[in-house]
Amino acid sequence: MGAYFSEIFLGLYSLAVGLSITFKEFFKPVVTVPYPFKTLKMCDRYRGHIELIENENGEPKCVACMMCQRGCPSGCISITTKTETYEVEVKGEMKTKKKKILTGYDLNFTTCSLCGQCIENCKFGAIEFSKEYNLASTRKEDFHFNLLNRLKERNS
Ligand code: SF4
């Protein structure tokens, strides 16, 4: 008989403890957001896919040195360039110089491991990790990014 009542008592006690925790949490500030209607601001250390950084004129800072592409262990960066010539005055003489211009910067995010090697290799501070995390898709093609176009879209 004693065991019967002690079981009832323990059951009621654990119920009271459980409900007290529920009530305590009920009045605490909400820590979740109704995604996708609201999204969170990601922390500074968050690593989304890489993104090109623009200069003060809205142009990519990238000078097409290819160091990020060469250093990427997954081979997921494809850069295309063109060479332009320009005239410059050196000691009163006009000289023709060549300059590489970035024409395309594609990222295959399906194989990117977010290792950060490309960012470390870039001596011009031209790429960074984005804060993008709304990337769910069942199609692989949706994870192939034209970063140059994305930069233009951001500025338009
Ligand atoms: S983070 Fe790593 S794997 Fe991804 S593009 Fe850069 S170097 Fe390649």
Ligand code: SF4
């Ligand atoms: S390392 Fe930097 S500057 Fe060189 S191609 Fe890559 S992003 Fe451009």
